[in-house]
Amino acid sequence: MAKATMAPAYDPAAVEQRCYQYWLQGGYFRAGCKVDQETFTIVIPPPNVTGSLHMGHALNNTIQDVLIRWRRMQGYDTLWVPGMDHAGIATQNVVEKHLAEEGISSRDLGREAFVERVWEWKKTYHARITEQLQRLGVSVDWSRERFTLDEGCSRAVRKVFVDLYRRALIYRGDYMINWCPRCHTALSDIEVEHEDESSTLTHIRYPLTDGSGFIIVATTRPESMLGDTGVAVHPGDARYRDLVGRTVILPLMNREIPIVADEYVDPAFGSGAVKVTPAHDPNDLAIAERHNLELITIIGEDARMTKAAGAYAGLDRYACREKVVEDLQALGLVEKIEDYSHALGHCQRCRTVVEPLISRQWFVKMKPLAEPALAAVHKGDISFVPSRFTRVYYNWVENIRDWCISRQLWWGHRIPAWYCSCGEVIVDYAEPAACPGCGGTALEQDPDVLDTWFSSALWPFSTLGWPEETPDLKRYYPTNVLVTAYDIIYFWVARMMFMGIDFMGEVPFHTVYITGLVRDAQGRKMSKSLGNGIDPLEVIAGYGADTLRFTLITGQAPGNDQRFRQENVEAGRNFSNKIWNASRFVLMNLAAGEEAAPDFAPLNPDHLPSDLTRPDRWILHRCAETTAAVTGLLEAYELGEAARLIYEFLWSDFCDWYVEFSKYYLYREGEAAAIELDRRRTRGVLVYVLDTVMRLLHPFMPFISEEIWRHLPHRESALVAAAWPAAPAHLSFPAEAKEMALVQEVIRAVRNLRSQVQLPPGKAAPVILRAPGQASAWLAQERHQIAKLCFAEPLTVERAATKPQQALTAIVSEGVEVYLPLAGVIDLEAETARLQKELAQLEKELRQTEVKLNSPGFLAKAPAAVVAKEETRREEYRARQGKLRERLRELG
RNA sequence: GGGGACGUGGCUCAGGGGGAGAGCGCUUGACUCACAUUCAAGAGGUCGGAGGUUCAAAUCCUCUCGUCCCCACCA
Numbered sequence: 001m002a003k004a005t006m007a008p009a010y011d012p013a014a015v016e017q018r019c020y021q022y023w024l025q026g027g028y029f030r031a032g033c034k035v036d037q038e039t040f041t042i043v044i045p046p047p048n049v050t051g052s053l054h055m056g057h058a059l060n061n062t063i064q065d066v067l068i069r070w071r072r073m074q075g076y077d078t079l080w081v082p083g084m085d086h087a088g089i090a091t092q093n094v095v096e097k098h099l100a101e102e103g104i105s106s107r108d109l110g111r112e113a114f115v116e117r118v119w120e121w122k123k124t125y126h127a128r129i130t131e132q133l134q135r136l137g138v139s140v141d142w143s144r145e146r147f148t149l150d151e152g153c154s155r156a157v158r159k160v161f162v163d164l165y166r167r168a169l170i171y172r173g174d175y176m177i178n179w180c181p182r183c184h185t186a187l188s189d190i191e192v193e194h195e196d197e198s199s200t201l202t203h204i205r206y207p208l209t210d211g212s213g214f215i216i217v218a219t220t221r222p223e224s225m226l227g228d229t230g231v232a233v234h235p236g237d238a239r240y241r242d243l244v245g246r247t248v249i250l251p252l253m254n255r256e257i258p259i260v261a262d263e264y265v266d267p268a269f270g271s272g273a274v275k276v277t278p279a280h281d282p283n284d285l286a287i288a289e290r291h292n293l294e295l296i297t298i299i300g301e302d303a304r305m306t307k308a309a310g311a312y313a314g315l316d317r318y319a320c321r322e323k324v325v326e327d328l329q330a331l332g333l334v335e336k337i338e339d340y341s342h343a344l345g346h347c348q349r350c351r352t353v354v355e356p357l358i359s360r361q362w363f364v365k366m367k368p369l370a371e372p373a374l375a376a377v378h379k380g381d382i383s384f385v386p387s388r389f390t391r392v393y394y395n396w397v398e399n400i401r402d403w404c405i406s407r408q409l410w411w412g413h414r415i416p417a418w419y420c421s422c423g424e425v426i427v428d429y430a431e432p433a434a435c436p437g438c439g440g441t442a443l444e445q446d447p448d449v450l451d452t453w454f455s456s457a458l459w460p461f462s463t464l465g466w467p468e469e470t471p472d473l474k475r476y477y478p479t480n481v482l483v484t485a486y487d488i489i490y491f492w493v494a495r496m497m498f499m500g501i502d503f504m505g506e507v508p509f510h511t512v513y514i515t516g517l518v519r520d521a522q523g524r525k526m527s528k529s530l531g532n533g534i535d536p537l538e539v540i541a542g543y544g545a546d547t548l549r550f551t552l553i554t555g556q557a558p559g560n561d562q563r564f565r566q567e568n569v570e571a572g573r574n575f576s577n578k579i580w581n582a583s584r585f586v587l588m589n590l591a592a593g594e595e596a597a598p599d600f601a602p603l604n605p606d607h608l609p610s611d612l613t614r615p616d617r618w619i620l621h622r623c624a625e626t627t628a629a630v631t632g633l634l635e636a637y638e639l640g641e642a643a644r645l646i647y648e649f650l651w652s653d654f655c656d657w658y659v660e661f662s663k664y665y666l667y668r669e670g671e672a673a674a675i676e677l678d679r680r681r682t683r684g685v686l687v688y689v690l691d692t693v694m695r696l697l698h699p700f701m702p703f704i705s706e707e708i709w710r711h712l713p714h715r716e717s718a719l720v721a722a723a724w725p726a727a728p729a730h731l732s733f734p735a736e737a738k739e740m741a742l743v744q745e746v747i748r749a750v751r752n753l754r755s756q757v758q759l760p761p762g763k764a765a766p767v768i769l770r771a772p773g774q775a776s777a778w779l780a781q782e783r784h785q786i787a788k789l790c791f792a793e794p795l796t797v798e799r800a801a802t803k804p805q806q807a808l809t810a811i812v813s814e815g816v817e818v819y820l821p822l823a824g825v826i827d828l829e830a831e832t833a834r835l836q837k838e839l840a841q842l843e844k845e846l847r848q849t850e851v852k853l854n855s856p857g858f859l860a861k862a863p864a865a866v867v868a869k870e871e872t873r874r875e876e877y878r879a880r881q882g883k884l885r886e887r888l889r890e891l892g
Numbered sequence: 893g894g895g896g897a898c899g900u901g902g903c904u905c906a907g908g909g910g911g912a913g914a915g916c917g918c919u920u921g922a923c924u925c926a927c928a929u930u931c932a933a934g935a936g937g938u939c940g941g942a943g944g945u946u947c948a949a950a951u952c953c954u955c956u957c958g959u960c961c962c963c964a965c966c967a
Contacts, residue, residue, distance in 0.1 A: 009929085194964085201967080219967060232967095266966055274967050283965050342966090356965090388896070395895060395963065486962085521904085523960090554915090557906065560897080561961090565904065567916050570929075574915095577929045585926035644906075644914075659926075667925085748933090754921095755933040761922055790932095791924090848911070857947030858910095866910055866948090873911090 006587055006711055010580035012544025015707045020134055022706075028072075028720045029139045031079035031476070040076035041479040042068055043460050044140060045492070046148060048087035049125045050094045053132045055518035055526060055564055056485060058536035059552045063515060063639060064483045065138050066553065069699035070634055072139070073724035079476050081463045082133070082140035084126060086149040088412035088452035089183060089191075089349050095121050095411075111410050118411045122147075132537060137545050137702050139720065144472070146463040148455040149413065156462035157413045157455050158429050160503060165417075165427045169365045170405075172417075172425070176282050177404050179357040180347035181303035185408040186361050188451060189401060190490050192345040192354050199342055203271060203335035204328060206231060206248040209256055215240070215248055216335050218270030220342060221280075222328070223321040226253055226309045227298035230276040232287050235261035237272050251333050252324065253310060260291040280356055295358065303355055317355070362406040362415060362448070369498040370400045376497065376507050385513045385637045386559040389486060396490050405451045412449030419444050457495035460508035477504060481511040486559065489514070513637055516561035518552070523563055534564055546701035547572040553643045553700055575647060576704055579697070582655050583708040586686045589666050590713065602691050602714070603684035605728050611677065614743075614782060615661035616685045617736035622653045623689050628727035630696050643700050650693050657744065662686055664784050687712065692725045739778045742813055743786060746779060749810040750790035753820040756808055756834070767792035768819040770801045775814040803890065809835060811883045813876060832891050839884045846877040 023029060031039075042064050047057055064080060072078040095118050096106050106114045126147075133140070146153060164170040178187040202222045205214035215231060228250050233240035244261045257276075264287055265274050278288030279297040288295065298309040305312045305320050312320050328334045345354045374397050376382050377390060384390045406415060418426045420435035420443055434441045455462070460482075464473040478500070484493060493512055500508030520526050526533040539548045551572040555562040603609065605620075612620070626649040633642035662685070665678040691712060698705040698719050709719035716722045750767055759765055767790065771779050779786065780797045787795040804821035808831060811817055852858050852870055859867060 006926095008927085217967080221967085264966085269966060276967095281965075281967080283967075286965085343964090391895070392962075399963085490963095523904095555905080560905095563904065565916085567904080571915050574927095574929045577927065581927035581930090583926080588926070640906075648914085655926085656931085663925090751932060752934085758921065761932060762924055845911075852910090852948080855947060859947080861947045862910075869910080 006580070006584045006708075008584070010544075010576055010704060010707075012546065012576070012703065013541070016135070016137070016540075016545055016703045019703050019706050020137065023139065023718070023720055024142070026718055026721070028718060029080070029141050030143060031077060031141050032472075034075070034077040037075055037077045039079065039476055039480075040068070040071040041079045041081070041476040042481055042483065043081040043463055043479055044083060045482075045484045045488075046083045046085035046146075046456070046459065047129055048090055049084050049122045049129070050087050050090045051125060053129055053136075053536060054533055055536055055552070056515075057132075058136060058548060059518050059556065059562075060483055060485065060515055061133060061136055061138050062549045062552050063513065063556075065136075065549075065702070066639055066699040067481060067483070067634075068139055069702060069720065070724065072720070073695065073698065073722060075723070077475075079144070079472075080138070080140040081144050081146065082138070082142060083146035083459075083463055084129060084148070085456060086122070086147065086412060086452060088407060088409055088449060089185065090452075091118060091121065092409050092411040093183065093349055106410070115410055135537060135540050135545060137549070139702070144463070148452070148459070152465065153455055153458070153462045154413055155429075156458045156466055157450065158416045159467045160458060160499065161416055161450070161454075162427055162429050163503075164364065169368060170362060171365065172360065172362050172406075174358055174360045175363070175404075176285050176356050176358050177361055178345060178354045179301060179359065180350065180352055180354050181301065182350050182352040183347060183409075184301060186359055186404050186406060187347060187354060188404050188453075191348045193348050194343040194345055196341055197344050199340050199344075201270065201338045201340035202325060203337070204251070204275070205333045205335055206251065206275070207333075208243070209247040209249050214333075215243060215259065215273050216271040217273045217275040219275055220340060221277075221321065222324045223305070223312070223317055224277040224280050224298070225250065225275055225324065226305070226312060226320075227277045227279050227296045228253075228257060228275045229255075229278060229288065229294040229296060230257050230291065231259045232262045232265050232274045232276050232291075233259065233272060234265040234267040235263065237265075237267040239267075239272060251331060252327055258291075258293070260287070260293070262287050262290060279358055282356055285358070297358065299355060299357070301357065301359075361404050362417075362446075362450075364403040364405055366400045366402055366498070369502055370397050370494075372501045373397060373494065373497040376501060381507045382497065382509065383511055385511060389489065389512070389514045389559065392486070392489055393494060397494055403451070405454050406446075406448040407451055408447075409449050412452060413455055415446040415448050415450060417446040419446065453491050453495060456492055457499040458503075460496055460500055461504050466503070477508070478506050479509045481513055482509040483513045483515065485515050485517055487517070511637075514559045515556065516559055519561055519563050521563055521565045523561075526564075539569060543569055543573045544576060544703065546704045547576050550575060550643060550701055554640050554647070556640045558637060575651070576701070578651055578655060579701070579704055579708070582650065582659065583690060583694075583711070585659055586683075586690045587711050589662075590683055590687065602688035602712075603681075605688070605731055608730070609681050609684065611681055612685070613665070613681075614736050614739055614778070615658060615785065616681070617733035618740035619653065619658040619661075619685065619689055620731045621733040621737045622649060623692055624727040624731040626653075627692060627696060627725050631724070631727070634699075639700075646693065646696050646700070650697075654689060654693065658689070659686075660789055661785050664788055668784075694719060695722055695725045698722075740782075742775060742778060742816065743782045745812045746816060746818060747786055747789045749812050749818045750786075750792060750820065753808040753810055753818065754790065757820075757822060757825055761791060764791050764793035766794050766796070766821055768796045768798075768801050768804060768807070768821060770798065770803070770817040770819070772799060772815045775816055779816070805890070809887050811880045811887075815879045815883065817883055817887075828891060832888065835884060835888055835891070839881065839888065842877060842880055842884065846874065846881060849874045849877060 045060060047053055068078050068080045099106060161170060178192045180187055199220050201218050201220055203216050203218045205216055207214050217231060231248055243259050247256045247258050250257050264283060276284045276287050276293060278285045278293055279295045280299055296308050298306055299317055300306045303317045305315045307313045312323060315323060347354055377393060416427060418432055420438060420440050422435060422438040422440060424435050424437035426432045432443060435443060460479055461477055464477050466473055496508050520532040524530060524532060536548060547569060551568050555568055626645055630642045630645055662682050665682040694705045694709050706719045769779055776797060776799045783795055783797055786792060804819055806823040806826055807819040807821040808826060809819055849870055853874060
């Protein structure tokens with residue numbers, strides 16, 4: 001399996017497709033193979049079959065994949081259920097638009113033929129989305145894939161509908177609903193999006209019937225006056241007290257309508273009198289119900305005026321508005337027209353202004369379903385990450401209203417209700433043979449379909465086989481975590497909770513991880529109409545799936561929006577390149593010859609070699625530290641932070657330092673047996689660390705890590721199924737970590753001094769280190785590393801080395817003095833100035849520390865560890881101060 | 893009218909009670925045997941403003957200014 005040579009650059013395109021097939025063929029994504037293990041389950045938020053996946057999907061699925069891959073490596077029996085949503089209204093709209101381009105109207109086509117066409121569409125986009133998901137690398141269990149409109153899900157929908165109906169939680173009736181005149185269907189409240197629009201407030205004079213004057217009403221919808229059946233004023237409004245109970249003649253219609261008093265009216269707004277149009281405004285309807293006012297429907301489902309609008313019948317609502325105002329003006333009944341801005345409801349899918357209409361629809365009674373779901377969150381059975389979304393959820397659920405679920409569409413779950421000519425309504429799981437009332441067989445099924453979110457609400461259990469008591473349902477419900485963006489908490493998350501708790505008796509998931517939205521580089525929402533969307537597939541094609549995944553994950557903080565920027569993608573690409581080359585370095589050094597297979601096992605952490613060097617112990621320490629931190633961050637759903645830690649460890653610690661340290665042992669010359677020992681040990685550490693990093697990295701960047709893994713010498717067959725690393729306590733070497741920190745500090749100091757005089761790297765220069773006590777021993781032991789990494793030749797490390805006069809100086813930790821003796825090259829004045837500046841800065845910090853340590857409050861109340869740290873800092877500063885002063889004296 | 897988020901180096905953003913970080917950009921130097929998709933050194937911020945809590949505030953609280961989002965049937 002392992003190969004010695006790796007291409008000089010990582011080519012994602014060559015690796016990814018093959019790698020995904022390798023995982024599929026190995027059956028690694030399939031759940032149920034670890035029957036004795038705890039389960040970890042996620043159901044995918046089913047993408048709509050309307051089109052292709054966007055960046056939000058890429059983020060969302062990457063997060064889920066990270067969690068699933070991580071838990072799988074931890075040994076859980078993981079199940080990630082894939083599937084898609086039929087997306088009723090959205091898909092119907094898209095297909096209709098598509099057909100319209102061919103000159104075909106869905107009405108001409110007829111229901112059956114149209115639905116057939118939508119299934120064809122579904123087939124195409126199902127394949128496309130599947131391809132996209134696979135390209136992204138999702139480790140879903142394809143054998144369990146579901147579709148909201150498949151047989152099982154449909155059975156679940158019917159079961160829930162019928163059962164809720166029988167419990168009187170689903171009812172049918174004539175109520176005011178939101179109607180989209182373009183989609184020609186009812187909508188639920190949350191499918192209506194309110195947007196402020198500039199409009200006008202028209203003040204109209206309604207003549208009193210007795211001819212004694214006018215009452216003025218203000219409206220944003222003058223055309224609706226044609227359906228007015230009353231005028232309302234506030235009962236306490238002195239201006240109108242005498243008018244209550246009298247009548248006005250409705251202009252244009254010449255209908256006599258009453259003036260009523262109602263608390264709803266705000267006397268401070270407009271004229272303080274409201275025209276009442278009960279059939280076209282929910283508030284007016286409420287007023288009408290309180291005062292027994294008539295309902296007159298003057299706007300139809302096509303947003304045109306009905307016959308009841310008399311002379312205006314047939315006019316579009318906006319054309320009618322103009323005409324009504326014109327006619328009123330001609331009659332001298334318009335008092336004034338003011339500019340006015342107010343919120344108008346728009347159809348979520350087509351942006352058309354919705355029309356409130358009274359219509360016969362099906363509804364779900366929500367309160368009884370919502371209460372247990374509210375309690376579940378209060379009790380902590382479900383928690384939101386980040387927790388602030390709990391309040392968003394409460395806010396909606398506490399004020400929940402009944403849900404209009406019927407849609408006048410063709411694409412979706414047909415409502416399981418049949419009507420008999422005798423008036424009987426039959427709601428049942430399957431089509432009834434005959435009417436139980438009259439025995440008639442001429443039954444007609446309700447032509448409407450259900451809101452697409454009705455089936456989505458059942459997703460966590462319908463996908464596991466419900467209503468059958470399947471083994472999957474028993475084993476994997478409830479699921480562990482739901483990952484979704486904040487924009488569908490109401491549409492989906494809350495409703496899943498309602499249905500899950502009600503029908504399963506248990507919450508559908510324990511954690512709801514809320515993501516933000518992926519925006520464009522300017523912070524705008526990515527949208528088709530703006531044309532600013534970035535296709536995830538294009539990024540994958542250009543940079544690889546791992547780069548896309550890493551970019552999205554690191555750009556993300558739970559619940560916060562992120563901007564998708566090209567620069568970040570490039571940073572991700574660079575990281576991929578770094579990973580690849582670090583691995584190449586390790587692999588190249590394992591092989592005995594160019595084509596030979598590597599024969600070095602990684603170091604066994606349970607049997608550490610006794611000759612581990614200080615750099616070895618340091619990198620093992622950092623590796624264990626990183627492993628523990630990454631695991632902790634994943635447990636806290638801090639995926640972005642976890643990925644950043646891996647990045648930092650791999651790039652800064654491993655590549656920038658350890659790989660450089662390792663070169664000394666790999667390439668040094670000397671006695672053969674000793675060299676062989678050095679090399680063997682170093683290779684062991686290199687492989688161990690690389691191996692561990694690949695495991696840590698795998699959930700985030702599965703392709704490149706799997707590909708590198710393929711080249712590593714190991715026994716486990718595939719990284720996807722390898723064990724998540726532990727951070728054993730015996731790999732903790734805090735002392736060596738501290739000692740190496742000093743070595744690094746010294747190297748940095750020398751490099752800094754060299755750059756002061758623009759010494760090019762590679763050009764050797766002498767370095768003298770004066771170090772007290774133990775520090776001197778550590779540095780002496782690492783002299784080869786220091787010499788190599790800062791081109792020190794010769795390097796002197798002594799407790800009391802002779803101080804050179806002509807030298808650049810740096811004072812670092814532990815009282816270590818660093819000298820770069822360069823007789824003749826140094827501008828002593830500049831050097832003195834530089835040191836003085838440094839001293840001034842140091843003394844400033846020293847004073848701050850001393851102020852703290854002189855404060856009785858600090859000494860009495862701060863934790864001992866903090867005080868001790870501050871004391872150490874003071875000693876450190878004082879030591880440096882002394883040495884700097886001394887050096888300045890020497891320089892004169 | 894409610895609710896929430898954000899305001900941190902030039903840009904985009906992490907972080908979050910004990911002397912601030914990253915990526916990109918910028919300056920300087922290097923084609924050093926894994927990588928120029930790189931390496932090394934550096935400049936750059938009183939963490940929006942005011943007050944409070946605390947021994948200690950960028951971090952918690954209150955107010956304030958500014959940006960944005962969600963919910964809401966004032967015509």
